[in-house]
Amino acid sequence: MKEQTLSIIKPDGVRKNLIGEVIQRFEKNGLTPIAMKMLHLTKTEAEGFYAVHKGKPFYDSLTDFMSSGPIVVMILEGEEAINKNRELMGATNPEVAAEGTIRRQYADNIEQNIVHGSDAPETAKTEIAYFFNALEVCPRP
Numbered sequence: 001m002k003e004q005t006l007s008i009i010k011p012d013g014v015r016k017n018l019i020g021e022v023i024q025r026f027e028k029n030g031l032t033p034i035a036m037k038m039l040h041l042t043k044t045e046a047e048g049f050y051a052v053h054k055g056k057p058f059y060d061s062l063t064d065f066m067s068s069g070p071i072v073v074m075i076l077e078g079e080e081a082i083n084k085n086r087e088l089m090g091a092t093n094p095e096v097a098a099e100g101t102i103r104r105q106y107a108d109n110i111e112q113n114i115v116h117g118s119d120a121p122e123t124a125k126t127e128i129a130y131f132f133n134a135l136e137v138c139p140r141p
């Protein structure tokens, strides 16, 4: 089924000059960017995005990290886009992520792991709405 998912190249991915590399993986694997922007989140905006993790021990550090530099936010569209993106990303912890995945190849640790991807249709919807309005989405035939 054709789906949309939210992808973020996190501050470490931008700092490591991996924007092109990450987007190329998506485009080569049937995930088409239909909306995209670069922005630098405030701490409060990062907390809002990761509200689901509020109360976890890593929440404060994670939101500091996510507001530490510019990020690239995208909507990816394609067949099974949510799971496909998660496959390309690899597991949260790069040490256990599968060979060849973005996180295995580029991430330094479980927090600074280069990319974010929505984990289910409902979260994809909420996360897309957090960053994009209808005018910013460019569906492609």
Ligand code: ADP
Binding pocket: 053, 058, 062, 091, 092, 110, 111, 112, 113, 115, 116, 117, 119
């Ligand atoms: P994922 O991004 O793979 O969906 P989670 O939703 O569980 O992973 O966590 C969100 C983000 O929080 C992770 O991508 C990572 O940046 C950070 N994170 C998760 N678990 C930890 C942890 N144990 N220690 C530090 N940071 C973590």
Ligand code: MG
Binding pocket: 117, 119
């Ligand atoms: Mg998650």
